[in-house]
Amino acid sequence: MTLETLKPKVEDIIKHSSATVDERLLDICKFLEEQITHYNWVGFYFKNGNKKELKLGPYVGEPTDHTIIPFGKGICGQVAVSNQNFVVPDVSAQDNYIACSITVKAEIVIPIFVKGENIGQIDIDSNTPNPFTEEDERFLEFVCEKVAEIIN
Template sequence: MTAPDRRVTPDTLPETVSAVVAGEGDMIANMANIAALIFEALPDLNWAGFYLVKDGQLVLGPFQGRVACTRIPFGKGVCGTVARDRQTVVVPDVHAFPGHIACDAASASEIVVPVVMGKELLGVLDIDSPRRDRFTDRDRALLEAVVAQLVQALSPRQ
């Protein structure tokens, strides 16, 4: 699939993700493109990407943004909490989240969505913003739908 010819917006993100992942079963390739699309489509972000489960912890995967934390233990910070609990978490103010890991001091709010295929946790989608209260219920639904598209696109070989 070639890159879309027009700017991606929140309204066009689902259809664009669908087109980009269609027929592509490689998890890393799809995550890389999805991170780029989210970073372009959603305003006021300073980081968008994935952490992958490896050896019982989260390890940095494809992303857009500043340098990030490389490894996050399950149960630590927002990403580790989502990995442990397998439920989306929206954090309006990261400085109020107990145990928040500050990979980028500019981050003020965060949303993290688990990536689960069947019963297996593959990783998490992590989105950060320098603006407090950045993420809405609409963003939550949108990003959960994007993760569902990713999981659907992955081939059985993954």
């Protein structure tokens, strides 16, 4: 299975217009976590109004205390400031990492842009060391582009 083969299902979830935006985002989280073995926690964070912080949106995986993340703090907070993808092959090597679970070994965060503004991100934790490839990065950019279509 390549990640490319998952794109049509992501598009189907996005186009499911009778579901709310949050329901579709949760369906994407569930789908990615079920289909990709090294995706152990999948969630969305969004800019919290005019505040310089992110607020947790729909997610699947272990519960987290990190429902609000200040810009600049942790991997997600850094992506909110840098507007760049952030792939962390080994979270223990990161000084500015917010630990969600002792089982997490790696993380990837991809920003979501609407009209050129970073409005949020998809955040994926893996319990597998260094699992993320360029294919993951390109696939998740695609997911974020599709999500941007339904965010107002």
